[in-house]
Structure formats: structure tokens, C-alpha cells
Amino acid sequence: MLKVSDIHAGYGRVEVLKGVSLEASHGEVVCLLGANGAGKSTLLRVISGLIAPAKGSVAFLGQEITRKRPDDIVRAGISHVPEGRQIFFTLTVQQNLLLGAYAHGCKRAELDKLYQSVFDLFPILKERFAGKAGSLSGGEQQMLAIARGLMSRPKLLLLDEPSLGLAPLLVQNIFSIVKDLRAAGIPILLVEQNVAAALKIADRAYIMETGRIVTDGNAAALLGDDEIRKRYLGM
């Protein structure tokens, strides 16, 4: 479904990605692990069209999407829930969600249906609907970020560090939502620092180090691998 081939990309002269390839198939949660600065977020930005790669290609559903504009990529069916949430604090929850559907230019009736479908996943957003996003708690903000990403009815969700800065209970909450989404048939490319938790819900995982994929494989197998446990889980 998603096929990233030999991507080289960076900021200015600094090359962050040095030939990254990965794939995600229908119905799976693929986890991208690695230390800070390994290039995980940069890869997501290349996929969602925020950064043009110097070399390599990205294909989605058999269609070449390399160097397309972000709005075209959203319309193609990829939704990127970025690191740090990047929700609009001065706008209301409703306005944030509205913009999630912006690329599709939705009609009123359609929007109401979409709102309803995100309320089913995140009932708290229904209560906070008219309030400012800035007044939400950290966990609620993360839910809003994911919900906003779902408003474009994605065929693939890119989730960047959804558990960052959240209390353990909320982290569990977010991970159970990831499971729900997977059950609903939305494949997810998940970037996480919380390696143990991520490997538990993922089907497969890639491990990145300084701009390259160094290991990949079945998530359960990686979780059982002594070397991986030692390096990434401290066990």
C-alpha cells in the first residue's frame, strides 16, 4: 500500500535520511523505532509532502506521490498526525476538526457524519466541541490531533509520537485507540519512543539509526530478540 524506496532527504545541506526504504501493507500497524535524531519524523514529513526528497520515491496505492503537494497527499488518503500535535489552540475543537476535512472541501451533512464518527472514538471531544482547543488537557489535545487526522477519512494514518508527554494512563488510552483504529481497518505507520508498548501493538517494526533502517522484522520477534531488548528496552 505504501512503498518508500531509497529516500534521501534533509534540511538544507544536512542530509538526515540516507537511503530509507520501507513498506506498509493493508491492515497492519507498522512501527518505526529509533533514537532521537534518527530521522523518523523527517521520513514522515517526506511521505506527507512537507519536505521534498533529494532522491528516492514514495508510492501509495500504486500511485507515485513523491514531491506532490501536502493537500494532494491528504486527498490521496494519507493523514499525518504530527509530533507535538500541532493543533490550533486559538480555534475551537469544532474548527480544528473542520480543518481536518479541509482538503476534501466537505459539505455540511458530510461534516456532521464525520464529527459523529470521531465522537464515537473520542466521546470527550463531543463535550468540548465548542471550547477552544487551547483549553484542553494534554491527553485531550492528543485525541483532538488524532481525530483531526481522521476527519480526512485516511486510508493510511501516520502517527508521530502520540504518547509523548502523556501520563501512563493516558498513554494506555492512546494505544488502545491505535488498536481500535487498526481493528477498523486503518493501517498505521507509528513512530514511537515507547518501544515496548509500540512493539506490543504493532505487526511489524523498522528500527532506524542515523538516517538508515538497520533492522526490520516481525514485532513479536523483535520483542523477543535479546539484542533488541538490551539496546532499546534496557532489559
Place this chain on the structure above:
Amino acid sequence: MNEFSTLVQFFFSGLTSGSVYALIAVSLVIVYKVSLLICFAQGEFFVIGALTMVTLTSKGLPMPLAFACSVLISAAVGALVERFLIRPIRDASVGSLIVMTIAISLALRGLALLIWGKESKILPPFSAGKPIGVFGATLQPQVLWIIGITILVLLVIWLFFEKTTMGVAMRACAENRLGASLMGISTEKAAFLSWAWGSGIGALAGMAVAPLLFMQYSSGVMPMVKGFIAMSVGGLASIVGAVVAGYLLGVVEAYTIGLISSQFSDTIVFTLLIIVLIFKPSGLFGATRSREV
């Protein structure tokens, strides 16, 4: 006129210039919020709006039609300026961008000189009618037009930025470019529209006040400076702040002219500005912004 009616009279003139400053300040804020750029050519749109309307009405176009056309023409000029002069150097330093808007200001002023010549023009008032007496002071009907237009403009701005998807998307761009890009919102389109709005509103200010002034190609300089002051005192990025500061500036200035000295009014007003900025550098309504992650 007794003392009280004199004070009322000054208040009316304060409201008049305050409306102009408020509108220009708001037009600056809209451009600034979306493209983080202070457009020093705003005074020229004030002039272009007014002089276009003078030309259109003198050609026999009915007032309402001339009014609408002048706003649209000015907005189009602003949008074109953004598209062809600002966008190509989008990623340049703030300094270069400011120099660019100053250059645009001078170029547009030259263009206005070329089109309308040196002599001052006067626009007929929007409606006939005798001045109205209020507490012994006289109120020109045009002043009511100016205040009415200002209120209407603010209402339309509020509706656009609160109720329409495009308006909400422009606010999103102003607040968080990365987040907005990920929603598929084009930051370029938002900047383009913000210039159209800004120059349209600047033009409206000029058109509304033109019947009370002699308008010529260089008449935009002082209103631009005052609008910029109102913007700064209002906190740079706050529409409400810009409106309040605009009216405050207009009224303070009117009383300074009337009660202290017309010669030194600008000096006094600017001194007050310096005092405000020393004690409140972020302006009266400037929120101390904390970026949450």
C-alpha cells in the same frame, strides 16, 4: 458653542480619525497575522481606494457601484502585489521583506501620481443632508457613514474569520504553519487572500474619509503611520487591540489638537506612544505568547 459642546465636537473628530486609524490598523493586522509581515504600502491602498472612487463617480457611476468597484479594484491590486512581488521573495529575511514593502509603497505612490496627478481631489459625501446638532456640536452625516462602515467591516471580518472554512483556515495558517500545511491548507493562498483583505480594508478607510479630506497621491503617509501606531499599541496581532487603540489614538489626538496645541499634536501623540511602548512593550493588548509543545 459652550465648553461642553466644544468637547463633544472634539470627540466627533476623534471618532472620525479613530475609525480611519482603526481600519488601517486592522488591515495591517490581517496581513501581519497570516504572513508575519508588516505591509508599509497600506497607506497607498488608502489613497488608491479613495482616488479610484473619485474617478468612478466623476465618470457618472452611481455611488454604491463606484464604492464596490473601488474596494474590489484595490483588493485586486493588493493581491497582485502579493502574488508577483512578495511571494517570489517569501523566504528572504524579514529585513528584505520590509524593504520590499517600502519599495512597493513608493512605487504605488508614484503610480498614483502618474494616474491622478498632483492636485487634490474631493469626493462628494455619500449622502446629502445637513449636519446634525448634538449637544450643541455639529455632526457631519459623513461621520456616521464612516462609523457605520467601520462597524460593518468589523462585523464582516468577524463573520469571515469565525464562520467560513476559508477564514478559519487562514487563522490556522497564522497560528501554526506546519499544522495548517498538514491539513492541506495552502499558506500561499492564505497570504494572497490576507493581502486582498488588507488592501481592501485600507481602501475602504480612504474612501469613507475622502469626502472630509482633500485626497492626493501622497495622502496615505500619515494615516499609515498612525495606523501602524494603533497596530503596535494594540499588540501587533490583535484585531480587537487594533480597533481599541485606533479609536484611542484618534480621540487622544483630537483632544490634544483642540485643547493643547495643533502644532505639537503629533509630537505629543508620539511621546505618549513611546511611553506606552516603554512600559508595555507588547502593546496594550499584546498577549505574552507562550508556545506550548
